[in-house]
Amino acid sequence: MERDDVYEYSLDTHHDEAQGKLIRKKIYFVTILLTAVTAVEVVLGAFIKQDPESWVWFTVKWAFILMTILKAWFIVMVFMHLKDERKVLRNIILVPYLIFMSYLIFIALTEGNAVHDTWMN
Amino acid sequence: MAGHTTHEIDTTVSWKGKVSPFRTSYGKLMMWFFLISDALTFGGLLVGYGFIRHAYTGKWPIGEEVFNSLPFLGHGYPLVYVALMTFLLIISSVTMVLAVEAGHRMDRKGVTKWMLATIIGGFFFLGSQAWEWSHFIHGSQLGRVQLNDGSLAYVHGHAATFESFEVIKAGSHHHVGDVVKDDLAHEYSHAVATGKVMSDGSIVLHDGSVAKVNVKEAAHIDELLIREAGAEYALNDKITGEEAERLYMEAVTSGEANRVVYGANMQQNEYGPKQYAQFFFFITGFHGFHVFSGVIINILIFFGVLRGTYHRRGHYEMVEKAGLYWHFVDLVWVFVFTFFYLI
Numbered sequence: 001m002e003r004d005d006v007y008e009y010s011l012d013t014h015h016d017e018a019q020g021k022l023i024r025k026k027i028y029f030v031t032i033l034l035t036a037v038t039a040v041e042v043v044l045g046a047f048i049k050q051d052p053e054s055w056v057w058f059t060v061k062w063a064f065i066l067m068t069i070l071k072a073w074f075i076v077m078v079f080m081h082l083k084d085e086r087k088v089l090r091n092i093i094l095v096p097y098l099i100f101m102s103y104l105i106f107i108a109l110t111e112g113n114a115v116h117d118t119w120m121n
Numbered sequence: 122m123a124g125h126t127t128h129e130i131d132t133t134v135s136w137k138g139k140v141s142p143f144r145t146s147y148g149k150l151m152m153w154f155f156l157i158s159d160a161l162t163f164g165g166l167l168v169g170y171g172f173i174r175h176a177y178t179g180k181w182p183i184g185e186e187v188f189n190s191l192p193f194l195g196h197g198y199p200l201v202y203v204a205l206m207t208f209l210l211i212i213s214s215v216t217m218v219l220a221v222e223a224g225h226r227m228d229r230k231g232v233t234k235w236m237l238a239t240i241i242g243g244f245f246f247l248g249s250q251a252w253e254w255s256h257f258i259h260g261s262q263l264g265r266v267q268l269n270d271g272s273l274a275y276v277h278g279h280a281a282t283f284e285s286f287e288v289i290k291a292g293s294h295h296h297v298g299d300v301v302k303d304d305l306a307h308e309y310s311h312a313v314a315t316g317k318v319m320s321d322g323s324i325v326l327h328d329g330s331v332a333k334v335n336v337k338e339a340a341h342i343d344e345l346l347i348r349e350a351g352a353e354y355a356l357n358d359k360i361t362g363e364e365a366e367r368l369y370m371e372a373v374t375s376g377e378a379n380r381v382v383y384g385a386n387m388q389q390n391e392y393g394p395k396q397y398a399q400f401f402f403f404i405t406g407f408h409g410f411h412v413f414s415g416v417i418i419n420i421l422i423f424f425g426v427l428r429g430t431y432h433r434r435g436h437y438e439m440v441e442k443a444g445l446y447w448h449f450v451d452l453v454w455v456f457v458f459t460f461f462y463l464i
Contacts, residue, residue, distance in 0.1 A: 011436055013225050020226050027222065031215045035208060038458075042204040045463045050183050061464055068459040072452055079218045079448045081441075089143035093153055101164050108168045112175030119176070 013084075030078045037067050152442045156449050159411075163453050166407065167460055170400045179356065180349055182393035184462040192252060203462050206249045207454065210412075213242025214451040217419075221444045224437025229426065232437060236423045239447065243416035250409050257401065260384025262306075263340070264314070265348070265391035266372045267380045272351025274360070275391075276369060276381075281340035283309065289323065292330025301332060309334070316378040342366045348393065401461070408457055411450045418443050 015023070044060050051057045077083040082090050143150060174181050185199035192202075216238040223231030262280035267273055283305040288295045295301070301308070308326060312318050317325035323333050345360040345368060354360070360368060372380040382391045385398035392398065422443045431437045 013441075014227070014436070015225050017226060020222060023222050023225075024219070027215060027218055031211070034211050038204060038207050038211065041459070041463060042200050045185055046199040046201075052178060064459050064463050068455055071455045075214070075448055075452045075455065079214055079451075080445055081221075085145060086143050089145060089150075089153075092143075093157060097157060097160060097164075100161075101168075104164065104168050105171065108172040109175050112172040113178075115172075115176040116178050 026078060030074050033074060034071055037071055041067055146438060148438065148442050149445070152445050156445065159449065160453075163404075163407070163456070166400075166404050167456060170404060170460065173394075173396045173400065177394050177396070180394060182397055184464075187257075187392050188253075188462060190256060200462060202249075202253065203458065206246060206253070207458050209242055209246050209249065210451050210454050213239050213246065214448055216242060217444045217447045221437070221441050224431070224440045227432070227437070229429070229432050232426050232431075232440060233423075236419060236426055236440065240416060240419050240423060243412060243419065243447075246412055247409065247416065250405065250412075254402075254405075257398075258384050258386070260382075260391050262310075263342070264310070264381045264383040266345065266369055267382075268345070268351060268354065268368050269371055269375075270351035270353035272347050272354040273349040274345040274347050274354075276342060277344040277346065278342040278365075279338075279340065280306065281309070282306070282337040284335040284337050286324070286326065286332035286334055288326075288330050288332045290331035292326060292328035294328035295326065295330040295332075299330075301326070310383055313373050313381045314379065314383055316376050316380060318373050320374045342369050345369065404457060404461065408450070408453055411453065415443075415447050415450050418446060 041064060044063065048057060048060045076094075082093065188203055189199040190196050190202065191198045216235045220232050220235035220239060223235060261276075263276035263278055265273060266276050286301040286305065286308070288297055288299040288301070291297050309324065311327065312324035319325075319331075323331055326332055342365045343361065345365045347354045347356055347358040347360075350356045379389065382389050384391060385401070387395070387399060387402070389395055390398035422439055425431055425439060426437075431439050
């Protein structure tokens with residue numbers, strides 16, 4: 001059943017060929033970026049040895065985490081078009097999730113380390 | 122996209138409530154809500170993994186050592202295969218976003234082309250994952266050994282190859298004098314894993330018969346790398362040469378089951394703590410299930426595109442909503458790749 005009282009928001013997203021060209025350019029840029037970051041990750045992963053004691057590994061580990069967040073940011077903002085949505089929608093999706101996950105990550109990893117220390121002693 | 126939220130919308134034509142939340146369509150908003158709940162599920166799984174991983178610091182397997190094989194080419198290619206899988210998923214995400222872009226221009230041909238490419242990419246990823254699982258489950262040729270002092274060690278070297286097994290004591294299936302020539306490597310590793318290798322080198326077969334082993338090329342143990350300390354050996358000790366061969370054979374001929382473990386299942390695995398394989402199966406399995414359902418959804422939407430359903434409707438929002446789900450699957454893999462394989 002068609003409802004004529006519902007505004008078709010999807011029509012707002014329509015664009016012409018000229019705009020499409022710019023959007024595709026952006027998509028290709030993100031493609032190259034995601035591929036390059038993944039390649040860097042694989043090379044680092046293959047050549048830097050894991051070692052909880054070494055500062056090299058510590059740096060690489062954090063580089064992995066930052067590169068992951070970078071990739072995730074581009075996927076969500078460009079591929080999932082969240083950047084083109086209203087700011088309030090963007091915030092309502094991201095902010096509560098990020099606050100909750102930061103808390104969960106902090107508490108679980110702290111507990112994990114505590115369990116490890118108990119087993120060691 | 123362009124001009125999406127810039128102009129005012131007459132509230133008399135909005136949702137029944139007269140005000141449209143976030144000025145977005147109902148379907149897209151509900152897809153986002155679903156994706157948030159799914160992201161919480163995956164977040165919970167990965168955080169649970171992080172908890173166990175931190176608790177087992179030092180004993181946890183290292184990604185580039187476990188995943189270092191390619192189909193047909195063997196070992197020595199750390200992370201290359203999983204990098205290819207990641208690349209595949211990124212590319213199929215790109216073709217999806219190109220389908221969405223084509224939809225915004227009402228380019229039916231473009232949508233058809235890019236949707237088809239996305240579906241093919243999805244099938245390739247699923248196939249890659251099947252190979253990855255099979256490789257993980259079967260494991261390496263020599264497995265992991267528990268030495269007499271209780272320590273656990275990775276075994277590096279070459280497995281033996283066999284001519285035949287000659288039955289010297291009858292079982293429920295074979296008679297004395299039978300010569301077995303099929304599936305020898307598998308039969309032998311089964312005997313090793315269940316502790317059915319005698320001190321003279323003969324083995325007990327599946328049916329209970331005892332057979333003399335005719336070796337083509339003997340096993341060669343290069344190195345035992347201690348992964349869990351025992352009474353005598355400490356973590357990361359390396360034992361080489363004849364000592365390594367002697368300790369390995371001691372374990373193989375001990376008569377005890379599970380002294381040598383090959384591959385992985387839910388109870389034990391050769392790579393590390395049993396939780397490692399459990400999380401591997403659950404997280405990559407749950408993600409793989411998402412890929413699978415994503416492919417099915419994409420196929421259904423693809424039929425809609427072919428039949429012109431969305432073209433008649435005047436917009437391709439359905440492709441956009443399926444696209445959101447598909448990108449989310451890619452997004453999850455980005456995190457699985459980092460936290461399971463790299464760190």
